[in-house]
Amino acid sequence: MRWLRQAVGALGALSPTCKRATRLQSEAMDRRLSFSEKLGLRLHLFLCKWCRRYGRQLKFLRSAVRGCEEHESREAPQGLSPEARERIKQKLQSSRE
Amino acid sequence: MELYGDFLFKCAMMRLRDPAHAEDAVQETFLAALKGGQAFAGRSAEKSWLVGILKNKICDHYRRASRETPFTDLEFYADEERGRFVAEGAFQGAWIHELGPQEWPNPGASLDNEEFWQAYRDCSGKLPKNVAAVFNLREVDGLDGKGICRMLNISENNLWVMLHRARMALRRCLETNWFGKGGEAP
Numbered sequence: 001m002r003w004l005r006q007a008v009g010a011l012g013a014l015s016p017t018c019k020r021a022t023r024l025q026s027e028a029m030d031r032r033l034s035f036s037e038k039l040g041l042r043l044h045l046f047l048c049k050w051c052r053r054y055g056r057q058l059k060f061l062r063s064a065v066r067g068c069e070e071h072e073s074r075e076a077p078q079g080l081s082p083e084a085r086e087r088i089k090q091k092l093q094s095s096r097e
Numbered sequence: 098m099e100l101y102g103d104f105l106f107k108c109a110m111m112r113l114r115d116p117a118h119a120e121d122a123v124q125e126t127f128l129a130a131l132k133g134g135q136a137f138a139g140r141s142a143e144k145s146w147l148v149g150i151l152k153n154k155i156c157d158h159y160r161r162a163s164r165e166t167p168f169t170d171l172e173f174y175a176d177e178e179r180g181r182f183v184a185e186g187a188f189q190g191a192w193i194h195e196l197g198p199q200e201w202p203n204p205g206a207s208l209d210n211e212e213f214w215q216a217y218r219d220c221s222g223k224l225p226k227n228v229a230a231v232f233n234l235r236e237v238d239g240l241d242g243k244g245i246c247r248m249l250n251i252s253e254n255n256l257w258v259m260l261h262r263a264r265m266a267l268r269r270c271l272e273t274n275w276f277g278k279g280g281e282a283p
Contacts, residue, residue: 017190018197019182026261030235030242031253050197057268060204065217065237078110079103084120088102092127 220270
């Protein structure tokens with residue numbers, strides 16, 4: 001079993017730290033990672049369940065909020081105040097004339 | 098206006114967080130819609146057409162704001178949860194297991210829960226204005242990074258840092274205030 005421990009140790013040495021992996025996982029959502037970044041991240045995720053969770057949760061966050069104005073209930077609760085409504089109405093009226 | 102005023106205002110409030118600015122954006126949206134209104138035929142798509150105009154107006158607002166003061170914010174969350182990573186030794190930079198990301202049970206079920214969205218709005222409200230703005234442009238509107246950088250006159254690297262910290266902070270906040278409590282209202 002010593003060889004196994006050594007192999008895992010060697011892989012671990014090539015893999016980025018968790019802190020670095022959180023940054024890479026975020027950037028992977030915004031840009032193409034370089035080959036070595038991708039390789040290191042893959043290796044890290046293979047070894048680390050915390051960072052796998054982290055990545056899943058970032059993707060959940062993205063899919064949850066994407067296009068969220070389609071769902072009215074997700075927006076801020078308070079609408080236009082009566083005064084603001086009146087101001088906009090008047091402005092629209094005067095632009096029509 | 099009667100039909101969509103509230104809805105557009107809510108959208109604008111989520112982005113701009115300031116009732117006066119949101120009101121302006123809604124007003125400009127209706128003015129632009131009036132001008133271009135004749136060309137618009139399909140009523141079913143009216144709402145998304147108005148939302149499209151509103152988004153442009155909000156982008157104009159950010160553009161103006163970024164000309165007055167730099168949009169980059171590298172202060173927020175600069176420690177990037179440092180206290181949750183091992184500080185030194187062979188495992189430096191690894192999650193301290195009890196403080197690392199916890200399992201979120203069935204997160205998809207939260208999407209239909211109004212209280213989840215209340216928690217989300219609270220968390221999003223804790224982000225600084227500019228950080229929330231880039232997060233919304235990127236994740237809610239799905240704009241690409243280069244476009245956001247041009248609009249706000251910030252570097253790509255700074256955009257990535259801001260997005261990384263926004264995601265990290267939101268994830269942490271939702272875990273603490275929602276998922277960590279079993280997905281129940283706090």
